[in-house]
Amino acid sequence: MNTVAVPEPISEVQQFLNTSHKLLIGGKRVDAVSGETFAVTDPSSQKELCLVPKGGEEDINRAVQAARRAFEDGPWRKMTTSERGKLIWKFADLIEQRAEEFAQLETLDNGKPLSIARAADVPLTVDHFRYYAGLATKIHGETLDLSVPYAPGAEFLDYTRREPMGVVGQIIPWNFPLLMAAWKLGVALATGNCVILKPAEQTPLSALLLADLFQEAGLPEGVVNIVTGFGDAGSALSNHPDVDKIAFTGSTEVGHEIVKASAGNLKRVTVELGGKSPAIVFPDADLDLAAEGVAGAIFFNHGQCCAAGSRLMVHQNVYDELVERVAEKAKNIKVGPGMAPDTEMGPLVSIEQQDRVYGYIDSGRGEGAKVLAGGERYSGALGAGSYVQPTVFSGIHNKMKIVCEEIFGPVLVAAPFDDLDAIVAQANDSVFGLAASVWTKDINKAHKVAARLKAGTVWVNCHNIFDANAPFGGYKQSGYGREMSLHAVENYTQVKNVIVQLH
Ligand code: NAP
Ligand code: MG
DSSP: OOOSOOOOOOHHHHHHHHSOOOEEETTEEEOOTTOOEEEEEETTTTEEEEEEEOBOHHHHHHHHHHHHHHHHTSSGGGSOHHHHHHHHHHHHHHHHHTHHHHHHHHHHHHOOOHHHIIIIIHHHHHHHHHHHHHHGGGOOOOEEOOOOTTSTTOEEEEEEEEEEOSEEEEEOOSSSHHHHHHHHHHHHHHTTOEEEEEOOTTOOHHHHHHHHHHHHHTOOTTSEEEOOBOHHHHHHHHHOTTOOEEEEESOHHHHHHHHHHTTTTTOEEEEEOOOOOEEEEOTTSOHHHHHHHHHHHHHGGGGOOTTOOOEEEEEHHHHHHHHHHHHHHHHHOOBOOTTSTTOSBOOOSOHHHHHHHHHHHHHHHHTTOEEEEOOSOOOGGGTTTTOOOOEEEESOOTTSHHHHSOOOSSEEEEEEEOOHHHHHHHHHOSSEESEEEEEOSOHHHHHHHHHHSOSSEEEESOOSOOOTTSOBOOEETTEESOBSTTHHHHHHEEEEEEEEEEO
């Protein structure tokens, strides 16, 4: 039993949990065709929060049809970009008005501390929609000068148009359920696409509340469809012949499946996958800043962050001091239910994820790595939840599973280095390439190392800084395509070239 005292959620959240949840398809709230539902649980106690519809292939088919109709025949494409922008802005306002409800739902569903959901997930979501509301009116083509050597003397006008992809399937994970929905939906709507969103089975609740708000904001029916369900619903979406593009965030394993499924109709794909991001601390770093920063890099969101700084590389001159400070911080993190006001780290999202992470911790121990902090199972008050102790390993080598594979939990592996070239090579020695951070006061070293790292994002003297205007995505098997910023527009539009001969 979880006996830690936790405040009750506000009445709006309790009311939301008690409603009969429905899919959003073609502007209507409907049950799954099968009539089946599944339970959503609170990871801090494993108690059931509510039931949601278990959408499957038939529901995906209906949602794709609705999105196709909305795209081809609905009012969406006839709207001016200014009208589209206003709708997205209104939607952001509605989320902001219900910020506390979203924050509490996110905490109950995912387990993250309420303080984090309030400070990060919800405001970033609102800001993200506003960014794309503004961008809707700024997407444009270009005019081009032609030479056409075989048509001497002829005059041409050549211009490009950026047109929407059409029907887009978006499949998202459980680590930032609301924010991942925002990253996907904001740009898709700004560029005039119609969407089917499939949230993760562990965390469907904030997407269902978004569904209410889409209706309230007055989005035309079928422009956004939301189908809760399992991997088979995701698979039906990624295999569907009438889907023009899939945007996926999640595991590298499922990412491979998505890419294979796209071959059927050669749908466009963007995939944002796992990572094993290095945090490299040079001896001239501000060690207070670095200790705080590299601990945050791995322990933020319980390490369930695709960009988590899970490989710590510290120059040997400061290794013992820095790693000891990080281990101390790990031991002092207040772990508990996300709803408790003093909690700094909540449970992992599920028992399955807890087992997976403890499997890695056991494997690290088995392979001879040294545990500097954490690594034990919780009993007592936290025993019922899917908690994992913040854990720091040293004494590692490159072949260990805990060093090569993404753990997606609060587990750090630390190793010393003495040579800059060697450490750059080691940082790049991974199938992943999502992010990295460099900690130094030497600006020359910082920029030179940033240029050599094979990663989609390099942070200098910080980690896990995200902004709607900053592109995010992977090198290597961390995926392709970029989310956020102007760059995401490229993934949601196709370029049409129009060539006119002038007479
Ligand atoms: P996952 O299985 O890749 O799930 C991501 C999304 O894909 C979910 O909505 C999932 O639905 C759906 N899905 C599952 N199988 C599918 C298929 N065959 N075709 C299409 N969609 C499918 O990730 P997970 O199981 O939740 O987590 C496992 C690992 O993935 C983590 O430990 C971590 O390594 C990685 N991960 C990465 C990120 C990231 O941000 N890059 C986020 C979460 C997880 P269901 O929810 O029903 O499975
Ligand atoms: Mg899964």
